Amino acid sequence: MNVFIVHAHPERRSLNGALTDIAVDTLTGAGHQVRVSDLYAMRWKSAVDADDFGAAASSPLDVVHDSGRAFETRALTADVLAEQEKLRWADTVILQFPLWWYTMPAILKGWVDRVFSYGFGYGVGEHDETRYGDRFGEGALEGKRAMLSVTVGGPGSHYSDRGINGPMDDLLYPIQHGILYHPGMEVLPPFVLYRAGRLSAEAFADAAEQWKERLLTLEDTDPVPYRSQNGGDYEIPAVRLREGLESPGRSGFGLHVRG
């Protein structure tokens, strides 16, 4: 299996660094191929701008359409093309990051904003009154798996069903469903470490074992059962879930998970 890890932390000698090191060692040791994009080490450019689209950049800039024309004409920058190639190569993609302000750090958001270009990350397939693209279960990355590995400063109770930050599954929905499932990847349940700044040596050892277990079962773990957009569950083009399909009590993001 080919595993692509996108690592987003400014300090390699950190918990996030340790988790990435464990992933590389564990997966390599099990005979898998592993590639890592260490975004800070790469000095990844975060801001989408006209420089991203080369000769395909319009004036005034039109981010969506220029992105699509740049993708089609291979006018995207070398750093973005290299990441798209790694995504195509991968069977499984892991994003390793600390939760900052309830989502990913800016440098990782910038990786998404730039790499998931129109024609690749979105804007795939027909968009009309009967079909709204190949997305949410279909798309350029269909057949691959993805997983988040997230470190969190606060305790789990703050991210529980009644916790003030909201449930972790809801906070991660825009990433798991909106970014990873959108171009077709199946999403495995996340690996989340709470109180990341206060882990004792013993707690770290336990966490490392759990992480290795997750890594060694990547191929057998059931993905989150998000509903396929084009599988009949949604009214098109409104892309609203048809009435009555959800389990009692489900609402909001939870509607889009089967069962």
Added chain:
Amino acid sequence: MNVFIVHAHPERRSLNGALTDIAVDTLTGAGHQVRVSDLYAMRWKSAVDADDFGAAASSPLDVVHDSGRAFETRALTADVLAEQEKLRWADTVILQFPLWWYTMPAILKGWVDRVFSYGFGYGVGEHDETRYGDRFGEGALEGKRAMLSVTVGGPGSHYSDRGINGPMDDLLYPIQHGILYHPGMEVLPPFVLYRAGRLSAEAFADAAEQWKERLLTLEDTDPVPYRSQNGGDYEIPAVRLREGLESPGRSGFGLHVRG
């Protein structure tokens, strides 16, 4: 009133640019003071790293604690200190941005990651078994108001109660509640423009009128009634909403809105 607009779009001749221009003209015309941080024009640095903390940077880097020591010792960089000063100056803060991948563009996330330092954006007040900081209704920006102005490519149905992207209020919760309310700002309902890439001249004129109306009523608009963390609604230190306080049927992020 002092209004601080943070503008995050790579093309000034865009819908986002037009909305910021309307805001400056409308508010100035009504006698208010306005300052704008145009993050692309400022070439805002998005990635948190050791350079942000000057002499307060540890090795290995400890983002949370180094951020706090840099804030206390005024070792933060000049660009970050200037933004903190603008936030202190402001009575109302407006974030103007396109929704990219269901949240803010990387450059704006980088503004949050760097400007909302420990001791300023978070890590304010006592954190112990009986109190978990001055946050969610209290903090360094208490008494101010904030509002999002967001442009969205897709139609509103995709972001409605049963829409595949989830309800817009839920997508914006981590920003509105997690970033703006966290240091104490009251949050006004967002101004959201759907199908932003396909607005006719007539639709734009209508939107401009609605936007002006929102701008001229900033001082009178009721904020989203988020629950104060330290007002008695939460168990501390679990910071879970006490049982029975919510309206029937509310769950997830919705629990933390009163009524």
